Amino acid sequence: MEHVYFPTDGLVSVAAKVDHNRFLDAWLVGREGVVGAILMLSGHDHMPAHRRIVHVGGNAIRIPTHDFLQLAEALPAFRHALLKYLAVVMVQTSQAGVCNAVHPLKQRLARWLLVACEVLDDDHVPLTHQVLSNLLGVRRASVTECVSVLEQNGLIRNERAHIIVADPAELRKAACACFGLIEREYARQLTSRCDAPTHAPAGQPGGGAEPSRLPRH
Incomplete structure (x- = not known):
């Protein structure tokens, strides 16, 4: 490097x-x-x-x-x-x-989207379902299914080649406790x-x- x-x-x-x-x-x-x-x-x-x-x-x-x-x-x-x-x-x-x-995939996906939003400082995550499936190590169809559930619940909006976090507070509730642990460590150290x-x-x-x-x- x-x-x-x-x-x-x-x-x-x-x-x-x-x-x-x-x-x-x-x-x-x-x-x-x-x-x-x-x-x-x-x-x-x-x-x-x-x-x-x-x-x-x-x-x-x-x-x-x-x-x-x-x-x-x-x-x-x-x-x-x-x-x-x-x-x-x-x-x-x-x-x-x-x-x-x-943790179930839906919780893991919610956690990943929240971390991505924090890192990007933006509610728009410009990634496809295929990229998300690669990152999470699961089938694309499984990601699409979880995205659909989160969208139906009003937590995100699924648009072409990107996802918009529509309700961060509710998405936090849908995520596992891992996000809170990571977030607190970020705040403590950085x-x-x-x-x-x-x-x-x-x-x-x-x-x-x-x-x-x-x-x-």
Whole structure:
């Protein structure tokens, strides 16, 4: 991985490999997060069982990996913010694993839509049923059935290639408790955004931050 990305909008998922050609959503990254933050822990991007998928294209600030690692070492406040973000990622991934194992699809879909809305800061989730089925690891027909139930109950509106959350409060009630746990951890750890440094103090590395695009896959 040559660059680390700080999205300013858009939606990226980090998906875990299930078998040779199938991946399941592990966590989402939007404007609150960092694509490639895991590099700070290992010093290298060794995640052969994961891949990053841009579902909603957007903009980002990107930093060369070498500069990112130097900045994380040189700037304690930046490093601390990254560690808090990684703590949120750990909660999100562990909770998603439990959720996928024990909760009904309708609750899982409601949770996923709520998290996506939080990450996008928008009630419009521009994803097809096929993409949602891939992320949730289920058949497309199962997603379509759950979407239909949520729409009939007035919680969402299903439009071409995207879903609109019409009643967030009721959708929260339809979701499992996992969403509340994830939301509270976000609020506890990420009281402010972990922005990409656009410059470093005198004598320190890190002048390579630049605007970039996150093209949809």
